[in-house]
Amino acid sequence: MSAIKPGGVQKFMEQFINAVLTTIPIGVLAQSAFTLRFGNTVATILRFRALGSVATAFIATLGPITGLRTMIIAHFSSGYFGGTIYSILNIFIQLSFSTTAVILGGQTLANINPGTLSLIVGIIIIGVCCLIPCFIGYDMVHVYERYAWIVTSVIMLFLWGLGGKAGYDINTQKLFEDTGRALSADILSFGGIVFGSFSGWAPVAADYNCRLPADTPPMRVFLLTFLSVFIPLCFVEILGAALMTITDPAYIAAYADGSTGGVIAQVLSPWGHFGQFILVLLALSIIVNNIPNTYSTGLSIQALGRPFAMVPRFFCVFLASVIYTVAGVAGREHFSAILSNFLSILSYWTAFFIVIVAEEHFIFRQKNGPLGGYNLDDYDTLSKLPLGLAGAVVGMSEVWYTGPLEKMAGATYGADLGFENETIQNYVKKGKARLVQGDALVKSDVRQAWSEAQGSDSEPTQVDFLIFTVSGTPHFSLAKCFTINPPNLVTQSLLNVLETLPSPQPKIITISSAGLMRASHKSVPLPLKPLYNYLLTLPHRDKCGAEEVVAYSTG
Template sequence: MNSPDIEKTQGSPSLDTSTHFELDKSTSASSSDATSLAKLSPITAAPKSKWQRCIAKLTKVEKSDIGPVPLEEREIITPSTTLHMLLMWFSMTLATNNIIVGSMGTVVLGLSFKDAAFCGVFGCLVGASIVGYMSTWGPRSGNRTLIAARYFMGYYPSKVCCILNIFTNIGYSMVNSVVGGQILSVVSGGHLSVMVGVVVVAVASLVMALFGMKIFQLYERVAWLPQLLVICVMVGSAGPHFNFDGHTAGTTAQVNAKRLTFFSLALSIGLAWAPLAADYYVYYPPHIKSWRTFLVTVFGAVQAMSISLLMGIGLGSIIASSTYYATKYGNTPGGVLMTAYDSLGGFGKFCAVINVLSLVANNTPGAYSMGMNLQMLGGIFGKVPRPISTTIATVIYAACAMGGRDSLYEVFKGFLPLIGYWVMIFVVIVLEEDFIFRRTTGYDWSAWNCRHKLPMGIAAAVSFLIGWAGAIVGMSQTYYTGPIAHMTGGADLGLWLAAGFTAVSFPPLRATEVRFIGR
C-alpha cells in the first residue's frame, strides 16, 4: 500500500524514486536475459536508417512526468555541450519582447540613451546571474525548478509559486503574442488584424512546446542566427538616427527614481526566467560542474538580453525625439519596431517576420513550463497530460492577449515589476536555505514527492508574506504607490524591500522551524 504522504500524480513513480538514480544487478541481469531472448527470436525488426532514427527522435512527444529525470535518460556530456547550453540561452533571451522593454526606458520613462543603457545593462547582468544560479539545480537534482522548490519552501508553499509562475508566463506570453500580432498587422498593411496575428504566434508556440524540451533545445541552437542578423540590420538601418545626445528631464530625485525604476525593469527580465531555469537542464547529468552551468548560462543570457535591450533603447530614443517617426508609427511596441525598417521596403517586412519567429522562440519555453506547473499543483491538475495542460495555458494567454492588445505598454509596465517582486522573494529563500541550512545536511532528491520528508514550509510561507509586505510599501505603479516610494520621489523600491524583508525574516523563522519540527 502506498504511503498517504505521497501524492499520486500523472507519470509519478509508484515506488521509491531512488530507483531512478541507481541500476542494481538484478536490473542488469534482466536486461541481459531480454537481450538473449531477442537473439533467439525469429522475428526481427527492419533496420532503420540514420535519417529515420533522427526523425523518430525529433517527433517523439516528451512523456508527461514531473518527477526527476532518471540518470539513464540524461544526455552524455560532449565537447559541444557547453556551446549548446550557451546557444540555447542566447537564443531564448535574444527576444523581441526585450527590445520592447528597452524602448520603455526612453519612450515611457523619458530616460536619455546613456542613462537607460547604463541601468539596463547592469540590470541584465544581475538578473542573468540569478538565472545562472537557479539553472544549476537542474543537473544536480534532475527536477524542474518548482519541484526543486519543495526542498526550500515546503510542499504546499511551493505550489503557490507554481500558480504565480503560471500567471507570470501568461503575462509574458500575452505580451509576446500581442507584439507579434502588431508586427504581422503592420507588415500586411492592415489586411491581417492584430487578433489573427495573436493566434498565429500562439499556435506556432504551442506546436513546438508540445514536443518537449529536446526538440526545443535543437531548435534554439539555430534560431539565434536569423535573430542576430535581423538585429544587425536594425542597427545599420536605425542606428544613425539614435539620439545619443538627449538628457533625462526632471529634478535629481526624479531622475534617480527613473533610473532605479528602469534598472529594476531590466533586472526583472532575468528574474522572469529564474523559476524556469532548471527546467532546461534536467537532461544533463549531475556530474556536470555547477560553476560551468552558471557561467555558460550567465554568459549566454546577459549578452543576448543586453543586445536586444540596447536596440530597444535606441529605437525608443528615435520615437521620443522625432515628431516624424512618432506620427508615422505611433508609440505602440509594433510601431517602435517598424521604425527600424522605415527605409528598407519589402526587405524590412521580411526582417519583421523574423522578429515574430524570435517571439515564438521566446514563447515556447513558457508554454512548456506552464503545462508542467499545472501538473505540479496535483489533484485533478496532476492527472491532466502535459500536452493538454499546455494547450489550455495557450488558449488562456491568447484570449488575454486579444483583450489587452490596445494597452500593451501599460500591461507590461504593470505586471513586469510584480513578477520581479515574487521571484526575488523566492530566490532569497532558496539562497538562504541552501547556504545557511543545507550545506551540511544536503538533499535527498528521491523525496521530491514525500511531504513528511520535505520542510513543513511554515517559515517560508511567513517570510514570503513578509517579503510581499516590503514590496507593497516600496512599490511605485500607476495603480498604487507605497509610502516609502512616496518618500523617495516615486522610485520603485518594491524589488529591493521585498528582498530585504525576506532576507531578514527567513533565517530566524527557519531556525525555529528546524528546532521544533525537525525538518
C-alpha cells in the same frame, strides 16, 4: 538552459532566444515611460541585468544537481504548499509574458502592410504558431531553440545598422529627464523592470538543465547561463532604447500609431519588400521566446499537486496557449501598461523566491550543512518538507497601487522598491536591524516590542514611525478557499498595537490591500480579479475590519 554535453562540448544555447522581438520594448520603456536619457538607460540596464543574470544562473545550476524541475526544487525550501504557491505565481507570470509577446507579434504583423491584416488576427496567428512546437515535446524544444536564435540575432544586427542610418541622437531625452528624487525613482523603477525581465527566467532555469549529467560542474553551468542571458538581453534592450532616440518625424509617428511594432516596421521600411520579409521573420521570432514560457507553464500546472500531475502535459500547454492568446486579444490596446506592470510584479516574487532557494541551498543543503544535501525521494513527502510561510512585500509602486516606502523614495509616483526590500535581511544579519519575537495577538508581547524599540532607560530612543503589516499561515479548502486562523488576525493585531502606543505617539503606516472597495476594485488588473473575488474573500474581510479601526481611530 545552456546545453553542456557529457563530453565537455559547451554551447551557448537556449538563452540566446532572448535576442528576439519581445526584448526590444523593455528598452523602449526607459524613455517612453520613465523619460530616461540614453546614457542612464544603458547604465541601468547593465547593472540590474547583472543582478538578474547572477540569480538565474544560480538557479540553473540546481537542475543537474537534483535532476528536478525548478518548481519541484522549491519544495525543499518552501515546502509542498509553498511550492504550490510558487507554481501558481509562475503560471501567472509565464502567461503574462506570453500575453505581451503575442500582442507585440500581432502589432508587428499588422504593420507589415497596414490595413490588410488586423491586430486581432495577427495575435491569433502568433498564438497558434507558439503552440505547435510545444506539442512535440522536450527534445523538440531543445532542437528548435538551438538554431532559431541565429536568424533573430542577425536581424537584430540589421536593426542596429538601419537605425544608425536613420540617425541616433543620444541626447534627445536630456531635456525631458527628471532630476533629483524623481530621477532616482525613475531609475529604481526601471531597474526593477530590468531585473524582473532577467530574473524572470529563474523560476524556469532548471527546467531545461535537469537532464544534464549530475557531475556537470556547477561553475560551468553558472558561467554559460550567465553569459548567454546577459549578452543577448543587454544587446537587444539597448537597441530598443537606441531606437527611441531617433528624432525623425516618421519614426515618432510610427511609434504613436503602432507602438514598438510600428517603430520596427519604420526601421525596415527602406528595404521595401525584403524589409517586410524580415518583419515577418521578426514577428515569428516570438515563437522562439514563447515556447519555453508555454512549456514551463505546463510544467507548473503539473507541479500544483498530484491530481494535476496526472493531466497530460499537452493539454496543459494547449490550455496555456488559449489563455494567453485570448488575453492578448483583450489587452491589445494596453501593451505598454501591461508590460511595465507585469515586469514589476515579476521582480517582486522572483526576488524572494531566489533568496529563499539560495539560503536553503547554501546554508542547509550543503554536504556539511544541517540537512546534509538533498534527499530527492522527499520531494513530495509533506512530513519531510518545510511548512512553508508566506512573506509580504511592502515595496510596490504600480499603476493601481503605490506603497508607503515608494512614496518616500519618489517625488510624484514613487519608486518601485519591491525586489530591493529583500536586502533588509542583510541588515538583520549585521545587527543593524533587530527581530523581536512575539505574538501580535498577545497584548503583552506587543507592549514588549514597543519597549525594545524605545531602548533602555540610559539610552532612550524615540520611535518616529511604525509600519504595520501582519502575515499568517494560510489554510485552504474548496468551500472557504484561503483562510487564516484566527479570521480577525489583522484587525485584532492592529487593535493591540493602538492600545499600547508609547508616548509620544509615532506616525503609523498600515499595510492593507488594494481593490477592497468597489471603486478601487475596478482598478485591479483583470488577471487578479478571480484572486480577489474568490480565493481571498475571508482574508480581505479582515483587512476591511482593520481599515475600519484606522478610520475610527483617526476620527
